[in-house]
Amino acid sequence: MNAIEARSLGKDYAAVRAVDAIDLDVPRGQVTAVLGPNGAGKTTTIEMLLGLRRPTRGSVRVLGGDPQSRAVRSRVGAMLQDTDAPESLTVREIIDLVAAYYPARLRTEDVLARADLGPSADRRVTQLSGGQRQRLSFALAIAGDPDLLFLDEPTAALDVTARREFWHQVSGFASLGKTILFSTHNLAEADEFAERVVVIASGAIVADGPPARIKQLVPGRTLTLRTDAPEPWLRSLPDVRDVAALDQPPSDRSPGGINVVAGTRALRLQVVSAETVLRELFAAGHEVADLTVAEGSLEDAFVHLTGRDAAPAEEPLTTDRLEARL
DSSP states (O other), X not given: OEEEEEXXXXXXXXXXXXXXXXXXXXXXXXXXXEEOOTTSSHHHHHHHXXXXXXXXXXXXXXXXXXXXXXXXXXXXXXXOSOOOOOTTSBHHHHHHHHHTTSSSOOOHHHHHHHTTOGGGTTSBGGGOOHHHHHHXXXXXXXXXXXXXXXXXSTTTTOOHHHHHXXXXXXXXXXXXXXXXXXXXXXXXXXXXXXXXXXXXXXXEEEEEEOHHHHHTTSOSEEEEEEEOSOHHHHHHSTTXXXXXXXXXXXXXXXXXXXXXXXXXXEEEXXXXXXXXXXXXXXXXXXXXXXXXXXXXXXXXXXXXXXXXXXXXXXXXBOHHHHHHHO
């Protein structure tokens, strides 16, 4: 049985169609990232999955039942962007209070440890930093030992170290067989921690698959190099899609320590074939130094799928369709 099953799920606000006919199955135990630009409909979709909003049309089942039912809510945890907590209570008191509403709950000490709040257990909310409040939101989301956990922009207020520790704890939670669904604008997090990425744009799913497959939707590679080749000449090459000057150029020495010839500039090239472009550069006798070749990133794919120049997909690009396309 899937943890989430949505069929033709849609939501309208007056004349505005916020979500349009979303079909989504999330298997139990999967870590799924939901991505989309602001206003794409991802937050409304998550709120319908949580039972916080009723869909205008379509259906949704969570853990086999109605997401608004008490039986389902007792097995679901949510970390939302705006979580208010009584400021007069301590961290420990708030966790105990929230956990008391669940039929099954984690030990308070375990929750404090998972949220890295042990040293702050006896502090009042007013004494917490922004990052600590974010970790408190996570603690409250897991206090009832949920089978399904929703995380909305979970690391927005965390520094780099705290972010790494947070995802370490989430990964540990997922290893227990829990289902994790999270939204984020940090595409590096989605790439690293999600087994699956669902991209929503204009209220519809436009791509759905493992991060590696989503990234392959952007054909070609990125070349970063120093060269004396003129930009107009580079742009004229059949396999070059774009040329841009770098704000922070590479070092003034090539990897071998040889001084780069005067007149070279740091450029970033979007290319179809790196080998063909480099062959043309060398054949024409141009200097090339500080060369790096990178595959398409999740950010590139995201912009490709959701940017203004992105053509609307008739069907979402699921894993099967990605395989066929590649």
